[in-house]
Structure formats: structure tokens, C-alpha cells
Amino acid sequence: MTIKQEVESRKTFAIISHPDAGKTTLTEKLLLFGGAIRQAGTVKGKKSGKFATSDWMKVEQERGISVTSSVMQFNYDHYNINILDTPGHEDFSEDTYRTLMAVDSAVMVIDCAKGIEPQTLKLFKVCKMRGIPIFTFINKLDRMGKEPFELLEEIEQKLEIETFPMNWPVGMGQNFFGIIDRAEKTIEPFRDEENILHLNDEYELEEDHPIKHDGLFEQAIDELMLVDEVGEQFDEEMLLAGELTPVFFGSALANFGVQNFLNAYVDYAPMPNGRKTEEGDVVDPFDKDFSGFIFKIQANMDPRHRDRIAFMRVVSGAFERGMDVTLQRNKKKQKITRSTSFMADDTQTVNHAVSGDIIGLYDTGNYQIGDTLVGGNQKFQFETLPQFTPEIFMKVSAKNVMKQKHFHKGVDQLVQEGAIQLYKTLHTNQIILGAVGQLQFEVFEHRMKNEYNVDVVMEQVGKKIARWIENEKDIKDNMNSSRSILVKDRYDQYVFLFENEFATRWFEDKFPEIKLFSLL
Secondary structure, eight states: OOHHHHHHTEEEEEEEOSTTSSHHHHHHHHHHHTTSOSSOOOTTOOTTSOOOSSOOSHHHHHHTSOOSOEEEEEEETTEEEEEEEOOOSGGGHHHHHHHHTTOSEEEEEEETTTOSOHHHHHHHHHHHHHTOOEEEEEEOTTSOOOOHHHHHHHHHHHHOOEEEESEEEESOGGGOOEEEETTTTEEEESSOTTSOEEBOTTOOBOSOOGGGGOHHHHHHHHHHHHHHHHOOOOOHHHHHTTSEEEEEEOBTTTTBSHHHHHHHHHHHSOOOOOEEBTTSOEEOTTOSSOEEEEEEEEEOSSTTTTOEEEEEEEEESEEETTOEEEETTTTEEEEOOOEEEEETTEEEEOOEEETTOEEEEEOSSOOOTTOEEEOTTOOOOBOOOOOOOOSEEEEEEESSGGGHHHHHHHHHHHHHTTSSEEEEETTTOOEEEEESSHHHHHHHHHHHHHHHOOOEEEEEOSOOEEEEESOGGGOOGGGOBTTEEEEEETTSOEEEEESSHHHHHHHHHHOTTSOEEOOO
16 A cells, blocks of 8 residues: 555544534544444443443543543554544643644534533634634434424524535434435434335435334435435535534444534544645645654653653654654654554554554653754744643642652652643742632642642642733743732743732833733
């Protein structure tokens, strides 16, 4: 197989949703169809039950939520598929945001009873901004929810994107009979999936079946005919431009409608895209020279070995284990001898990868999120990955002073993952951590105890706003006040932490020579 053929066989996507819409459950069922696992876990499983493959962290299994992006790979119908399951909770949106920089399409999971929820809207906007094609899976049709037309209208109005239903439900909740495949003109019954029913071009049932005279079936056919009359034809170009989303109905937990979705996804999802450089050029996925970027770092995927893995998206060329690459941030050459593919926390050595693949590089502290790696004599760097401005700040210390070494190691490694940000006061080196949400601190505390055997003490700082400084040379000692703290971040840049917006404006009025700026 040529490199071009290999690249064309790759499909790399993220699954996004509001918490509890069924994102992780859908991931599990896709893995089942790909033969990657034999039994799906359940996010809300009991202690004796099997946990979701993508929720591999102890804290995820205990809480029943995803708190970090997971990568899973499998083959299906001659395609090599990379799924990135992302945290749905808003406190971990930064991890999700960076993950969306590494994919070529996204699957949006919507709970049919709740419709578009806040986190779904937020993540959709990121996809829209990047022009990522979006596939929609409306979940939990075996429960009562909003009517199909209401859901489609909500998607179009709130997300400002055209919809095209690929299938249509017959009934809902306890009366859910099945789904009609519009292209194949077939009905897949919910409780008898192997007994496929067939429709003619006028949507008349060819088989003699009791559903033929059921009011729910007649209503579904009337709705479908209305969709056909007023709807446009499926436009693949609009999909690839991020202007139209194909919509699928089903139930991930019941494993219904999932394979129909997967079959359509591999048919229509884009192959790997190029990536922009800081210089404004686009690196083509078919370029012969290797390039890639680090979008995630994860410590302790195997707690027995205290390992650290850098997640790299291959952008161009072919990666070969043992090859020499240049880390563009410091221009250092290195030989990559340890590389791995993923199934959440389960890994195996990978010797070869091409554009679209996500591979793990064992990291001894060389890599940072956003790093560019290139082969040959290439000089470019990929666009900087986003960093969010924290909104909550905590002083953090080890409860046991004898655990300082483990404490600092844990803080350093967890900060490098990018979910929390590190600051230090200028004269006392007091550690202050910043995060977007409270849950990140709870996960930090849990991981410090379970992965580094360190109990921590956390205390609110009373500051809510972080502002970086453009002209650091103008900083003076008299600029600190009770409403602000001057600290340094992990890159040695000066940062003011302010109590509130009023304190920020007061500072800007009093010291107009200091130019402040925020991150995202």
C-alpha cells in the first residue's frame, strides 16, 4: 500500500457532547463494531461491573464521568479509525479544545429529551470556527424526548447549520418501533433487528407486518414525505465545509442505529487534512517529509511505571520508529525509539504511522503541549494550541512536609498535562494553581493522593482574574495591593492575579503604562 493509499484510509474524529448525553457509551459501541473490544463497559457501572474503555482513570471510574481525552484506534471496513473521546464537563473544556485541533471531523451526541445543551453549544462553536465537518447522533430514542422536527429545528436555529436526517424514527420511548433508512428504504425494528422490513419508493411497506396499519408508522411516513418535499438533497460539499450536519437517530446504550451511523461515517467523513504553520502555510498530508505536533500529555497511564506519554498527531509523511526528528521549540535532534498506539490506557508498540494517526511518544520531560516535530531539514512550526485563562486559584501545599519531593514531582507532571496552570509568588515561591473550574482541583487532589501518595492542602486565594503583561520591564514593586498578586507562571512570565473586574480596571487606570492581556 502506498503512503497516499494509507492516508486516504485514515478517519480521525472526536466525540463531543454535554455530560450524560451518551458520548462515552457511543464510543464503546463503535469499538465493539470495530472488533476492538468484546464487551462494552458502562459508565454508570457498579463496583463489580466493567467500566467504559475510554474512562480508564480511577477517578473517572469512581465518578462515572470522563475527565481526560482518551484515544482509541480500530480498523473497520478497510479504514483505520482514530476516536478521541473527550470530557463533556465544562471544567475540562481546555483539554477538549486542544483535542479538536488534532481531528478532521467531530461527532456530536445529543440527548433527544434535552436537545442542545450549553457544553454542546460551546464545543460546536469550536468545531465551526475550525470548519470541522460535524456528524450528529441523536441518542436515547428508546426514552421519551422531543419530536424529531423540534430537534432538527433546534439544531438549525441554535447552531446555525443545515441538517439532513439520514434516518427517521418510528415512535419513541416505550412505543419506539425502529428507524427508517432513507437511502436504503428499509426499516430496522428496535426489538427485532435482523427482521429488516422494506419500503417501495412511495414509502409503502412491502411485507405484511402489523406495523403497516399502526398510527405511529403512518405518522413517521407522513413526516418523511414532508422532509422529502421541503428538504434539499444531501450535499457532501456542504458537509465537508462544516455547513451541513447529517443527523442519525438511535440508542447507543441499546446498540441500536450505531452501525448504520458508522457505515455512513466512513463513507462521508474526510480523510486527514493539512495543518497551518505559524508562517501561514499549510502542510499537505501527502508531503513526503514527516511532521507532527503534540496536543496532549498524560502522566501515569501505567501507574506501576510512572510513565508519561505525549500524544502526537501525524500531519505529513511517514513516522518510523527509530527515526531522527527535530523538536522545533529548541531545535534539538532526537531519535524516537519508543512509540505506541492506544486503546485508552492499553498500549502497544507502533512502528509505522501516517497522516491522521495519533501515536504516543514516551516522554522523559522533553515535550510540551503544542510542540512541533519534523523530519529532514524542515524549519516550520505549527500554529500555537490554545490555552485558557483560569478563573479559580488555589494555594496548594503538601500536608506532610516530608513528602515535598513527591509533591513537587506530582505538581510538575500534572501541570504539564495542561488541565491546571502553575504560578509562584515572587519572594516566597508559594505554589498557586489556576483552573477553569472547581472539578479540576478535585481531580488534581484525587490524583495526587492516588498516583503520588501525597495528601494536599488547598486554600482559596480570593483572586478570579489572571492578566499577563506585555511590557514586563515597566513593572515596579509598588504595583502589588490587597486586591492583586504579582506572580510568575511556569514559563517565567509575569502575571497579575486580580480580585475582580473592578480591581483590574482600577489597576489599569492607575498604571496605564502597563499593558495587560488575557488568554482565551
